[in-house]
Amino acid sequence: MQPLLIYDGRCGFCRIWIDYWQRLTGDRIEYAPSQEAGPRFPQIPEAAFRQAVQLVRPDGSYVSGARAVFETLGWQRVYESASWIAGPIEAAYGWVARHRNFAYWLTRLTFGKRIEPARFALTQWLFLRVLAAIYMVAFASLAVQATGLLGQHGISPAHDFFDRVGGSLGWMRYWAVPSLFWWNSTDMVLTGACWAGVVLSAVLFAGYLERLALVLLYVLYLSFTLAGQEFLSFQWDALLLETGFLAIFFGHSGVMQKTIAWLYRWLAFRLYFLSGFVKLSSGDPNWRGLSALDFHYYTQPLPTILAWYADKLPRWFQHASTFTVLAIELGAPFLIFAPRRIRLFGAGLLLGLEALIFATGNYTFFNLLAVAITLFLFDDQALRGLVWTPRRANLECAPSTRIARLVAAALTIVILPLGLSRIFENAGMRLPEPIEAVARYTSPFQIVNSYGLFAVMTTDRLEIIVEGSNDGQQWLAYEFPYKPGDVNRAPRWAAPHQPRLDWQMWFAALGDYRTNPWFVAFAERLLEGSPDVLALLDKNPFPDHPPRYVRATTWDYHFSTWEEHRQTGAWWHREIRGTYLPPVGLRTTANRHVGQVFNLRADFPIGAVARFPNPRAGDNPAPQNARGD
Amino acid sequence: MFNVLTVSWGSVTVILVGLLIYRALIGMREEDQLFLATGEEHQAAKQQVLQARIHSVNKFAVWLGVLSGVLLIGMASLWVYENMAQR
Numbered sequence A: 001m002q003p004l005l006i007y008d009g010r011c012g013f014c015r016i017w018i019d020y021w022q023r024l025t026g027d028r029i030e031y032a033p034s035q036e037a038g039p040r041f042p043q044i045p046e047a048a049f050r051q052a053v054q055l056v057r058p059d060g061s062y063v064s065g066a067r068a069v070f071e072t073l074g075w076q077r078v079y080e081s082a083s084w085i086a087g088p089i090e091a092a093y094g095w096v097a098r099h100r101n102f103a104y105w106l107t108r109l110t111f112g113k114r115i116e117p118a119r120f121a122l123t124q125w126l127f128l129r130v131l132a133a134i135y136m137v138a139f140a141s142l143a144v145q146a147t148g149l150l151g152q153h154g155i156s157p158a159h160d161f162f163d164r165v166g167g168s169l170g171w172m173r174y175w176a177v178p179s180l181f182w183w184n185s186t187d188m189v190l191t192g193a194c195w196a197g198v199v200l201s202a203v204l205f206a207g208y209l210e211r212l213a214l215v216l217l218y219v220l221y222l223s224f225t226l227a228g229q230e231f232l233s234f235q236w237d238a239l240l241l242e243t244g245f246l247a248i249f250f251g252h253s254g255v256m257q258k259t260i261a262w263l264y265r266w267l268a269f270r271l272y273f274l275s276g277f278v279k280l281s282s283g284d285p286n287w288r289g290l291s292a293l294d295f296h297y298y299t300q301p302l303p304t305i306l307a308w309y310a311d312k313l314p315r316w317f318q319h320a321s322t323f324t325v326l327a328i329e330l331g332a333p334f335l336i337f338a339p340r341r342i343r344l345f346g347a348g349l350l351l352g353l354e355a356l357i358f359a360t361g362n363y364t365f366f367n368l369l370a371v372a373i374t375l376f377l378f379d380d381q382a383l384r385g386l387v388w389t390p391r392r393a394n395l396e397c398a399p400s401t402r403i404a405r406l407v408a409a410a411l412t413i414v415i416l417p418l419g420l421s422r423i424f425e426n427a428g429m430r431l432p433e434p435i436e437a438v439a440r441y442t443s444p445f446q447i448v449n450s451y452g453l454f455a456v457m458t459t460d461r462l463e464i465i466v467e468g469s470n471d472g473q474q475w476l477a478y479e480f481p482y483k484p485g486d487v488n489r490a491p492r493w494a495a496p497h498q499p500r501l502d503w504q505m506w507f508a509a510l511g512d513y514r515t516n517p518w519f520v521a522f523a524e525r526l527l528e529g530s531p532d533v534l535a536l537l538d539k540n541p542f543p544d545h546p547p548r549y550v551r552a553t554t555w556d557y558h559f560s561t562w563e564e565h566r567q568t569g570a571w572w573h574r575e576i577r578g579t580y581l582p583p584v585g586l587r588t589t590a591n592r593h594v595g596q597v598f599n600l601r602a603d604f605p606i607g608a609v610a611r612f613p614n615p616r617a618g619d620n621p622a623p624q625n626a627r628g629d
Numbered sequence B: 001m002f003n004v005l006t007v008s009w010g011s012v013t014v015i016l017v018g019l020l021i022y023r024a025l026i027g028m029r030e031e032d033q034l035f036l037a038t039g040e041e042h043q044a045a046k047q048q049v050l051q052a053r054i055h056s057v058n059k060f061a062v063w064l065g066v067l068s069g070v071l072l073i074g075m076a077s078l079w080v081y082e083n084m085a086q087r
Helices: A012-028 A034-040 A046-051 A065-072 A076-081 A083-098 A100-111 A121-143 A146-150 A158-176 A187-206 A210-227 A235-247 A254-281 A292-299 A305-310 A315-335 A340-360 A366-377 A402-426 A433-445 A500-508 A517-528 A562-568 A589-597 B002-027 B041-085
Strands: A004-007 A030-033 A054-056 A062-064 A462-469 A549-559 A572-585
Touching: A004 A012, A004 A034, A012 A030, A012 A065, A012 A100, A030 A034, A034 A046, A054 A065, A062 A065, A065 A076, A065 A083, A076 A083, A083 A100, A100 A340, A121 A187, A121 A210, A121 A235, A121 A254, A121 A366, A146 A187, A146 A500, A158 A210, A187 A210, A210 A235, A235 A254, A235 A366, A254 A315, A254 A366, A254 A402, A292 A305, A292 A315, A292 A549, A305 A340, A315 A340, A340 A366, A402 A433, A462 A500, A462 A517, A462 A572, A500 A517, A517 A549, A517 A572, A562 B041, B002 B041
Parallel strands: A004 A030
Antiparallel strands: A004 A054, A054 A062, A462 A549, A549 A572
């Protein structure tokens, strides 16, 4: 005979929670409404059934109220652990029992008609498919750029980077820069690794060898982010690594599914909340004054064509939008930890924000990744009926083993405080030294990172125009595939692909060539006519032979007005700002001659590319600011 | 024309929001299990009426949602067209 929990069958609040507990306890406990079972237990007064639930034990004894609930759920040890616990719990139970109408209303509002134990088997299945698709896009996008960016004749050759770092770090190199490309970083290996990533993503998508594929994908992408230097140090690269690392621990046991789901919720909280927090903590007057979106659409790195239209919306609308963005980024993350219905509402707000960002800006696979993480705000109950799954998909929830519990606990103990340390870091505070030490030692693996986009809104769009010339008189512009150049070309759609050179040009414009040594190397490659680098461009004005000289100028770009667009068809208008990189050429006699023609200063770098702070010979070319800030 | 569309969209959306609030309020009284003592069959009948009402409100809400979306797209298209075509 099992224990029997007797409840008031006319109380809607009781029925909802009893239904939920039945699912949790299974056959271990029997349940019956007092109107039906009450007469069988004359030792319990009728009034007691109306006041609280009664648990009748197999030996005939009974307990009521909070104690009955705790025993039903198997938490009697918690209840009995200390005398000071039982009192407040019984008081709280009594209060709820006396205000059942309010409690019923609150339950319906926050949980709906029914409360189901959260299961994440379907969520996990869907998430892994989306993650596989994102990995596939990330590796395919890299495959077509790897040699141009990191190859032997690329802009920042990986093997030079490893030579430079290896010399200074000794054996620590493998911990400080954990990358497979220490052993080989030839063009063939770099490209092959990208395509291997694509194949592994396909294997993961198909649902085969999931854990092995996830481990290899993480290791490969980590290797690339470190070999890629400034070209792979964007926030979404770190976010993909953090997301991919957690995914390695997915399993079919209930405890692992729940733990991982909660750790992803923790990641979602940090991602969104920090994005809002840094905007206000930076003290930027444009965010605080709600004028940030007056500038955002045309100053963001790679706007889409919809950004041109969004930029034309009235000022009051832009200010209201800025307020909404801040409200969602700072408020909605707290809904992640709220009861189900409120959490789903929060998920809707976050997904809506991501959709708008995706529509108006090319943020590579970042929005997809944010959406993938936000999937964990949903559970199987919410996704059921919306997601098609193949017959072979394993959506079973296996019993939790001891090892699974240990792994779940270990993962939580590491990830939770590390995430907290990232939040504190942004607030200018520090956690106890042991946590800071763990954060430092694990930082090369990028398993827990700091996020926060557009902390300071740029109010000017400075665009670098790179030109080549054979005579120093007539200069022809190189056209990039996605970044603004020709004013008559409409902003293009690139996402989820990331044209990494185009992106890097936006950051380069915030500084000068001295703070961006890679830019000088880029100019050098254009002078050499490197086919790998030229493949990263849209238009090469020197198809037959490379130019003798290359220069770069800075221009102030704005979206054109309706009037300008009607009259000229232009999407942009621009004004010259100045020189970014003075004319340079490879060290030849002819170049020195041109140097005289241009009446250049004695230290002017004509014919002196090799004298520049060269990324292949100088210091580690760290980016001058955080990616995406 | 743009103003007409804006007013129409605003009206439809206000009605839609009102309908959704009404739907949420009557939905609070909806039960998916009832314990009925003898003589309480009228509770089951009440629930059936409630479910029918929720069903018809749902239908209206879907139509109004679609209409609101179409009007919004219409407004955006007209706004772009008017600005592009202005001489």
